[in-house]
Amino acid sequence: MAESSYKLIYYDIRGLAEPIRWMFKLAKVDFEDERIPVENWKEEKYRFEKQMGRLPILQVDDKFELSQVASITQYVAKQFGFNGETEMDAARADEVHELLYDLRLCAATQLKSEKSPSDPDIFLHTVFRAVCNEANLSKKVLMKKSLLNIFPKYLEKINSLLQQSSGQYLAGDRITYADLAFANFMDICHTMVNPDLLNDYPCLQDLIDEVLDLPEIREWMDPSREKCPPLPTGA
Structure with missing residues (x-):
């Protein structure tokens, strides 16, 4: 076949x-x-x-x-084979994925007042660039402060799920798409929002480091790892 x-x-x-x-x-x-x-x-x-x-x-x-x-x-x-070994693993992976989506949505809602009419209509996908690309330093500080207020409860929840897991990953003892989604999301947040987001969660940081150090992912990201390209105007 x-x-x-x-x-x-x-x-x-x-x-x-x-x-x-x-x-x-x-x-x-x-x-x-x-x-x-x-x-x-x-x-x-x-x-x-x-x-x-x-x-x-x-x-x-x-x-x-x-x-x-x-x-x-x-x-x-x-x-x-990235959805866990059991139905409970799969459900837990789904839960983490939804938590990350909710966190991104909260961030977009928090910054909605900062969105200008010229921003492209994919704002939810590029929400953290509004902070990263803000030229006014005082405004940028305020934007970051408002964003940082929404992270702790989500990170606390995800950290508790890792502690409850039967293995070293968020949904069991085999890597799932939840681990990949979390590592990708937080790596972007580290670059565009604050590099110290996980200072209080060393186990979560270890998980991210492990994912990003996988040879296939490291090789994939090296040539064009996204930093903070500007949003276009008039899109």
């Missing part, structure tokens, strides 16, 4: 789709990584009206198409 072919379509950022890319790399499965520059989205989004004008999109064998980040992430995780 021929192997399936995969095409992942997303913006030219790490964002919500990076853990999906990592799963392909860790599973040593080839995939087409189509990246749409953020500055081109205003024109490109009309290609995706059937998908509600949202990315990511996963195409399988040019026959099956899946939208919505949670659906794609969970599908790829099940295909390649």
Whole structure:
């Protein structure tokens, strides 16, 4: 039986789709990584009206198409063994993924007043750049302070899940997409919000370091590791 072919379509950022890319790399499965520059989205989004004008999109064998980040992430995780060894592991991975999405949504809500009409309509995917790219230092400090207030309760919850886990990972003794999503999210936050976010959570930091040190992920990230590229205007 021929192997399936995969095409992942997303913006030219790490964002919500990076853990999906990592799963392909860790599973040593080839995939087409189509990246749409953020500055081109205003024109490109009309290609995706059937998908509600949202990315990511996963195409399988040019026959099956899946939208919505949670659906794609969970599908790829099940295909390649990143959804845990038990049903409880899978449920725990889902829980962590949803917690991270809620945290990102809270951050977007917190910064909603800072969003200008010229910001692209993928703000949720690029929310931390609004802080990273703020030129006014005083305003930047206030934005970071307001953001930092929302992290502790989520980090406390995720840290407790790690402590309760039967293994060294967030959902059991085998790495799952929850670990990948958490490592990606916090690595972005370290760069764009505050490098000291996990000072009180050494076990979570150890988990992130372990994930980012996986050879496949380290090699994938080295050439173009996202720092803080500016948001385009008029997108």
